[in-house]
Amino acid sequence: MSATFPDETPPSFARHPLSLTLNGQHTRVEVLPWTTLLDLLREQLGLIGSKKGCDHGQCGACTVLRDGKRVNACLTLAVMCQGAELTTIEGLANGDELHPMQQAFISHDAFQCGYCTPGQICSAVGLANEGRAQSSADIAELMSGNLCRCGAYSNIRDAIEEALPACRQRVGQGGEQ
Amino acid sequence: MNPFHYSKPLSVQEAVQLAGPASRFIAGGTNLLDLMKENLTRPEHLIDITGLALNDVSETARGGVMIGALVSNADLAWHPLIEQRYPLLSQAILAGASPQLRNMASTGGNLLQRTRCYYFYDAAVPCNKREPGSGCPARTGLNRIHAILGASRQCVATHPSDMCVALAALNAVVHVQGRSGARTIEFADFHRLPGDTPERDNQLADDELVTAVELPAAGFAEYSHYLKIRDRASYAFALVSVAAALDLTGPVIREARLALGGVAHKPWRDEAVEAWLVGKAVSHETFGAAADALLQNAEPLEHNAFKVALARRAIIRALSTAAQGGHA
Numbered sequence: 001m002s003a004t005f006p007d008e009t010p011p012s013f014a015r016h017p018l019s020l021t022l023n024g025q026h027t028r029v030e031v032l033p034w035t036t037l038l039d040l041l042r043e044q045l046g047l048i049g050s051k052k053g054c055d056h057g058q059c060g061a062c063t064v065l066r067d068g069k070r071v072n073a074c075l076t077l078a079v080m081c082q083g084a085e086l087t088t089i090e091g092l093a094n095g096d097e098l099h100p101m102q103q104a105f106i107s108h109d110a111f112q113c114g115y116c117t118p119g120q121i122c123s124a125v126g127l128a129n130e131g132r133a134q135s136s137a138d139i140a141e142l143m144s145g146n147l148c149r150c151g152a153y154s155n156i157r158d159a160i161e162e163a164l165p166a167c168r169q170r171v172g173q174g175g176e177q
Numbered sequence: 178m179n180p181f182h183y184s185k186p187l188s189v190q191e192a193v194q195l196a197g198p199a200s201r202f203i204a205g206g207t208n209l210l211d212l213m214k215e216n217l218t219r220p221e222h223l224i225d226i227t228g229l230a231l232n233d234v235s236e237t238a239r240g241g242v243m244i245g246a247l248v249s250n251a252d253l254a255w256h257p258l259i260e261q262r263y264p265l266l267s268q269a270i271l272a273g274a275s276p277q278l279r280n281m282a283s284t285g286g287n288l289l290q291r292t293r294c295y296y297f298y299d300a301a302v303p304c305n306k307r308e309p310g311s312g313c314p315a316r317t318g319l320n321r322i323h324a325i326l327g328a329s330r331q332c333v334a335t336h337p338s339d340m341c342v343a344l345a346a347l348n349a350v351v352h353v354q355g356r357s358g359a360r361t362i363e364f365a366d367f368h369r370l371p372g373d374t375p376e377r378d379n380q381l382a383d384d385e386l387v388t389a390v391e392l393p394a395a396g397f398a399e400y401s402h403y404l405k406i407r408d409r410a411s412y413a414f415a416l417v418s419v420a421a422a423l424d425l426t427g428p429v430i431r432e433a434r435l436a437l438g439g440v441a442h443k444p445w446r447d448e449a450v451e452a453w454l455v456g457k458a459v460s461h462e463t464f465g466a467a468a469d470a471l472l473q474n475a476e477p478l479e480h481n482a483f484k485v486a487l488a489r490r491a492i493i494r495a496l497s498t499a500a501q502g503g504h505a
Contacts, residue, residue, distance in 0.1 A: 013180050013182065016183065032180075033180075033183035034178040034180060036210070057207055057211060057277070060277060066280075069251075069280045070280060071277050071281050072281065075206055075211060076206065077183075077203070077206060077223075077225075079225075123276070126276070127276065141411050143276075144411035145277045145278065146275075
């Protein structure tokens with residue numbers, strides 16, 4: 001998989017200071033303008049839970065929460081995240097206590113190879129925050145931005161359906177950003 | 178992605194002063210960054226407009242709604258004013274892209290997204306839209322997804338947006354600002370047919386920024402429907418889509434709006450067909466005759482003749498569903 005940014009700073013292109021909240025931690029970094037949020041997370045900050053699948057916003061493996069809303073980190077420029085509150089898969093659990101969505105994915109065996117799972121779970125938490133899914137069919141429609149090549153879709157849908165009430169309760173208490 | 182300079186102006190005035198032929202405005206970035214990763218667009222300078230105060234959805238004195246250019250597709254689709262008064266627009270937006278992309282993509286950017294023609298998206302092959310004068314492999318190539326109306330020898334690409342099809346049907350008005358001032362563009366005039374200059378998708382000048390999209394008061398909330406036909410049930414571009422809106426007195430049509438997506442270089446409307454529907458009673462035959470008239474000049478290519486039959490059925494179904502209050 002090719003990197004989406006040149007490794008070295010060409011002359012006259014400045015790095016930009018960036019300050020954001022990442023998984024609850026205040027974080028300051030310097031980024032090149034063309035560094036995506038996904039590359040910042042994986043290459044500069046060592047948070048490799050968010051995955052690079054297609055790198056074009058089609059597969060959803062890079063999904064993270066930005067100010068509580070699910071976005072594709074591969075189509076987000078890091079430099080445009082100044083002041084953002086970001087939550088990645090690494091930030092969902094509370095110590096050893098799994099997020100209800102994580103626990104539901106385990107309970108329902110909602111993955112096989114696991115590559116799409118961090119994006120699926122972050123997307124599902126974003127779906128819960130939106131509060132729009134009223135049925136199993138709604139969940140399927142509103143998860144269409146996350147592909148699973150193993151085909152674990154039915155278990156993913158069941159896991160989300162089970163976790164939604166607990167997630168909504170958390171949203172009421174502030175939830176994930 | 179190529180290296181580029183980045184700046185983040187804090188006013189529209191400052192943003193348009195910074196703009197030039199080698200710069201691009203960026204908001205959601207969902208299409209622009211994809212194009213840059215494919216080496217199809219190589220701007221020297223990105224102007225981040227997300228710091229501008231263009232985030233409001235508000236009622237206008239004329240009884241319509243003004244939508245700031247930075248309002249995300251998701252926020253717009255789920256805004257109470259839009260859901261209640263312009264359900265056609267909500268439906269169209271939610272039929273497009275994925276939830277993640279709808280959270281990111283902006284109202285202004287949706288208008289400016291480029292075609293998903295396979296040949297436009299492949300830097301290794303000629304494309305008149307990408308490199309004027311280089312040729313159009315789609316015309317004689319794999320053209321199943323391409324235009325059946327309004328195409329030219331130079332380009333058979335389609336416009337990919339769902340939202341724009343509803344905005345066309347609703348007679349939206351695009352507000353833009355450039356260095357020489359602000360102006361408004363009727364939605365029907367905003368996007369272009371390809372003609373001899375397919376490299377130009379719309380009427381914007383290099384220094385002009387979309388600042389808002391205005392909806393007139395008439396939202397056709399009672400009788401409207403957005404129907405999208407695609408290769409899979411979700412997260413795919415339209416093969417054919419129809420935005421249908423009616424004003425009815427009993428079974429009699431007082432006003433009709435009909436816009437098609439997936440069939441042309443811009444959302445396709447035929448005002449003569451809409452005028453013909455006025456005064457007619459709602460029926461399968463009436464809607465079929467309207468569809469036939471709208472499609473009489475269709476020019477299918479080798480692999481997309483199915484779109485003519487598909488569009489005819491989609492028009493009838495969308496109008497029929499709209500006439501039943503949007504419930505199929």
